[in-house]
Amino acid sequence: MTLLEVAGVSKIFPGVRALDGVSFTLRPGEVHALVGENGAGKSTLIKVLTGVYQPDGGELRYQGEPARFGTPLDAQRAGISTIYQEVNLVPLMSVAHNLFLGREPRNRFGLLDETRMVREATEILAGYGVRADVRRRLGTLALGAQQMVALARAVMIDAKVVVMDEPTSSLEPREVETLFGVIRDLHARGIGIIYVSHRLDELYQVCDAVTILRDGRLVHTGRMADLDRRKLVSLMLGREFGAEFTGFKSADDGPAPAGERPVLRVTGLTSRPRLHDISFEVRPGEVVGLGGLLGAGRSETIKAIGGAYPIDSGEIEVDGVKLGRSGTVRAVRAGVATQPEDRKAEGIVPGLSIRDNIALAILPRLTRMGLVSDKKIDEVVATYMSRLRIKAAGPDQAVGDLSGGNQQKVLLARLLATDPKVLLLDEPTRGIDVGAKAEVQALIDELAAEGLGVVLVSSDAEELVEGADRVVVLRDGAVIGTLTGDRVTTEALMATIAEAADDH
């Protein structure tokens, strides 16, 4: 018998086919891993299952009956609960109140039975490893404990299906163990669990079945035990392994390329709970790729170096000069230019013109007697607009009106205008068209040839391997290997990612 099932479901957004004829089956008591890279369609599928989106085609069946969830509430009433990364409870109310919200026990006068509520809440939560005073406000609990409360609440309302979206991303190792205990318990009680995570170790630890999506399509579904790690990674990333390719024991720090003093040296960079003891070096003229799956800590590493992410310990040296703790002002001044992953949210200033965007970071340099000099700005802007071939009606056009590729070029122009020593690029070609993509890739090579140190992050394995001289591979916020020389291949990258933690 199946518990929840979709057959040939599609979902179309303007210009994008987010789900394309995907089928998915969840059995009672099954822990089903749902994996895929960014944009693979995982969240869309979950949203279709939980009533947030209406499918544009296909069929949804719940407990054997055709079903239709008009709103998330419908799905919840039917017994499908979702635990999001961000806990959605009321932080200012007590733990017990949160647990019983809307179904508080009452005494015979119809009033709230506080004593019983507290007693029951304590008992229930003890089963989830939460041993706290349930009269405390929820917000005072650690995030992991809050997540347990959310989980307990979901199970209490007779959930038959529990969807967990990256439940361990903010948990400590001990809390993860507790969560797995709870999952096994739910499993034993016949509750179906959809488990979304990028941590391969976890998937193999708790999941029975796995479904892999890529570009909105189903690429694999089957038993977890029948699929080895490397196969899983290659299915996710859409690259085939050479059949003869075997183990990757020698991936760790190959001989460091000799020669010049590194322009960037990262030593023991740690930011709990995301980054653990990350170290690598970039020499002038070198492009170092950061490889790994989503959530491996690539973007966090970039941001930490750029001064926009808190650091607990570790050192960053730019051209031999130690960078003070955090702070983008200092990082930029030291010669670090950061291109963030989310161009629109953190990169461009959409309402300002191309020239204002390019000049933004170096305004004090473009002044005469303390006043902004339009002439100096125009010189800089003209230089970069022609060098990066920015296509626009003119330098006064608002950047928000440009195409993605040209927006990215404007952003790169701003970075280059600061005359950086180190360029940190986080998904520089995401969301831009093919022509601009090739131009940006060529530009990266060109800049490296001029002696810049470049750190490149890309989810496109091929782009990473082609663009980088070396690839530092991350997993769960730690360096697990470095690919050098002729080992810089997609196969080696995937093998390193897939390598089990206990294989070391």
Place this chain on the structure above:
Amino acid sequence: MTTEALTRPRAFSASWLPRYGVYAAILLLIVFNIAFTPYFLTLSNLRIQLIQAAPVVIVALGMALVIGTEGIDLSVGSVMALAAAFIPLYLGYGVIAAIVVSLLAGVAVGLINGLLVARVGLQPIVATLALFVGGRGLAVVISGGRLRDIRNEDLLYLGSGDLLGVPVLVWIAALVVLVVAFVIRRTVFGRRLLAVGGNRPAAELAGLPVKRVLIGVYVFCAVLASIAGLLSVARIQSSDASAVGLLIELSAITAVVVGGTPLTGGRVRVLGTVAGALLMQLVVATMIKHDLPPSTTEMVQAVIILLAVYVARERRTR
């Protein structure tokens, strides 16, 4: 997603109305008044209109800068009261001393607002609410809760004197307009301010001193408010901390919004703000001239504000 679209066509009307609507409205109102209001086109009437609009213009320009950073400053009225309260206390040391002290009061309030917003990370509306409430209270305490007459000729000249046939008050307001326009267009601070308002994370990543810019904006706004405060004292020839600048934060915000500056930050319309203040002044004057009760005036003002906000709805497509 694969086509290289250079520009997205802009709906003409969608960008025209918020930008120039306020000027059209002023023109309309002037034409109406010339036709139907007796003595509207007299010199003395125009003088009065300008004099009455001047303090709002000054405060609104500071407000426009704050709104340009996606903030808001509710404390401007209290800053005016504080500035007014210090004037009689220090007038004994000379006009210059009194003016300097009341401007310093503005700097102090601006620093507090700026630090609360930039360093503590409070939302601007909450951060400035503290001094909106507390500032006036302090002003009343400082002034001893009494209305004080001002008889210093030099100070009164600022409020009621003429220069080349134009009231000094209006000259000062015009000067402030020029200064603010200059700051926005020609200084590093002004350019950075727009970037911070347009996309704060981006400004931070670009290495801009975002906190310093924010603190600077609140100080600038408060100093303008204290200028407006001391000019009010000079004009009404007395200092009454419980009345000076009462509710002016609302007039200022109205002028900014009606003038086409978006509340979402990243853009400041200097002339639009001036026009916004003049428009609201004209509306009130027209209503009074035609013997409509204040309640009607308020409702008309409300309609104008709603219209302005409706017209200026940012196209959320970015």
